[in-house]
Amino acid sequence: MAQVIINRLKKTFPPPTKDGDPVVAIGDISLEVEGNVFVSIVGPSGCGKSTLLNILSGVETPTSGTVSVTEGGRAAHLGYVFQDARLLPWRTVMDNMLYVRDDGDAGETKATRYLDMVGLSHTHDMFPGQLSGGMQQRVGIARAFSVEPDLLLMDEPFSHLDAITARSLRDHLQELWSATRKTVLFVTHDVVEAVQLSDRIIVLAPGGRIFDDISIDLPHPRRATDPKVATLQAEILGRFEEMHPAPATA
Amino acid sequence: MTAAPVALPEAPAPQGGLRRWLSSPIGAQVTAAVVFIGAWQLLTVIAPRVPGPADVANFLFVEITGGSHGGIVRGQFFEHFAVTLQRFLLGLFFGFVSGLLVGILIGSSTLARALLNDTVLVLLTMPAFVWAFLTTMWFGITWQAPVLTVAFSAFPFVAINVAQGVRAIAPELRNMSTAFEVGRWKQFRHLTVPAVAGYIFAGLRFAIIIGWNGILLSEWFSGQAGVGFRTRYWFDANRYRGFVGWVIVFIVFIVLVDRVLLNRLQARAFRWRDQKEVDFIEIQEEQVGL
Incomplete structure (x- = not known):
């Protein structure tokens, strides 16, 4: 059960041009996440969602403030699902699964189990180039779950896929999550997706600050067409409109 | 109303046997070889000091099998060839391994790039015969001279190519490895080496050709045995x-x-590039609702 504590986090990037101002990716974020919860971070492009995950995973360092990701007092073990699958194209599916693990045969058994859970156990010996985009992303999801992380970070994992494939992958993800109950931080710009998947939605505003923090108390798994889900989606989309007032018409 | 008849382009005339033969890969190669040997034979008519193909083939047969050839000792093909091959492989090994290491260093560290890149570029411009002369001056008529000539000639080609390859590795895959805390050695084996493989092959190809030139020159100048020595003999x-x-x-x-x-x-x-995409699996799965 991972504990994430983010305290007064700021991140600025150097100015893109010589005379420009530094780019503020995260203005000031303080946040706590604890327990077996599925938390979505929602917001428009450029509000620092992906930067936040990169800082949590150690790919980027904060400009100021602190982040701590722990599990029972020790540093938490992380899994990551990216926007694209990020598989090594020259390694087979199984070798890609084993690339992120340190245990030989035991690792293979676990990797097989998770591949099976996303319906891809028959692709062991195939190369990523032989799989469709959706199948590659499923391998990416299985890979992240197979390291049995304390905290799973997901960065818009379905945004590059067509609507039908994305929908079936969301169902897969719900099944996997119900079976494992990992702590998940899920970045998306899709409110509909966030409501279907999450226990809690954190809405970020441009400039990288928290605009809203919403709890969702509906049983899992949820169907996108469920009226309760649809009502909540409409309500949260309404709050989004408060953040971005519709342009006035003449 | 009926549409006006459209004139279809004429079907290509059936190709003759010769044309088909010439456009087949084996046919083209055999024809090129025959034309080359014919031109060579013709040259011997114009310039009588040029040895003809039959002459040379006869010489090689004797040099390899050890038959009688005008009283000069011969039949030493394999001995000389083995000496050169040993030196060549040793030099290539040193040049390749050092080129690989320096290339990875230049490709992955800006400091190493600042320090070493220009040096490697200068080495790249040095012709093999300069190394052949220099190593002969340094080591005299020894085995080290040809071995080092190969190593020095091969090294910069491998280093420059590998450095380019390392810099071309997708940062997304590096970030993925960092996020999953993949160890450095594992990253080197499964990410760096395969990603750079194409560049390694390009470097190795150049290294072999340049190194082979180098060893022949070195043996020509300072050899007591070997292919270069025998050619000079x-x-x-x-x-x-x-x-x-x-x-x-x-x-x-x-x-x-x-x-x-x-x-x-x-x-x-x-081989991972040459696999065909298997769409049918996806189709089957969509049908069962996965």
Whole structure:
């Protein structure tokens, strides 16, 4: 059960041009996440969602403030699902699964189990180039779950896929999550997706600050067409409109 | 109303046997070889001091099998070839390994790039014969001179290519490895080496060709044995068929290494690129609702 504590986090990037101002990716974020919860971070492009995950995973360092990701007092073990699958194209599916693990045969058994859970156990010996985009992303999801992380970070994992494939992958993800109950931080710009998947939605505003923090108390798994889900989606989309007032018409 | 008849382009005329033969891969190669040998034969008519193909073939047969050839000791093909090959492989090994290490260093560290990149570029511009002279001056008539000539000539080609390859590795895959805390050695084996494989092959190809040139020059100047030495031996003896015969041996060796060895290694390293996409699996799964 991972504990994430983010305290007064700021991140600025150097100015893109010589005379420009530094780019503020995260203005000031303080946040706590604890327990077996599925938390979505929602917001428009450029509000620092992906930067936040990169800082949590150690790919980027904060400009100021602190982040701590722990599990029972020790540093938490992380899994990551990216926007694209990020598989090594020259390694087979199984070798890609084993690339992120340190245990030989035991690792293979676990990797097989998770591949099976996303319906891809028959692709062991195939190369990523032989799989469709959706199948590659499923391998990416299985890979992240197979390291049995304390905290799973997901960065818009379905945004590059067509609507039908994305929908079936969301169902897969719900099944996997119900079976494992990992702590998940899920970045998306899709409110509909966030409501279907999450226990809690954190809405970020441009400039990288928290605009809203919403709890969702509906049983899992949820169907996108469920009226309760649809009502909540409409309500949260309404709050989004408060953040971005519709342009006035003449 | 009926549409006006559209004139279809005429079907290509059936091709003749000769044309089909010429456009087939084997046919083209055989024809090119026959034309080359014919032109060579013609040259011997114009310039009588040029040894003809039959002459050279006869020389090579004798040089390899050890038959009688005008009273000069011969039949030493394999001995000389083995000496050169040993030196060549040793030099190539040193040049390749050091080129690989320096290339990875230059590609992955800006400091190493600032310090070493220009040096490697300067080495790249040094012709092999300069190394052949220098190593002979440094080491005299020893085995070190040809070995180091190969190593020095091969090194910068491998280093420059590998450095470029390392810099071209997708940062997304590096970030993925960092996020999953993949160890450095594992990243080197499964990410760096395969990602750079194409560049390594390009570097190795150049290294082999340049290194082979280098060893022949070095042996020509300072050898007591070896392919370069033997070529000079026949040149000094005024036996041009011997000289041309050994030149043909160099060429055949390089072509064989390139076509047989390197091409096969390359096909093996890149087998992941040649796999066909299997759409039917996805189709089956969509049908069962996965």
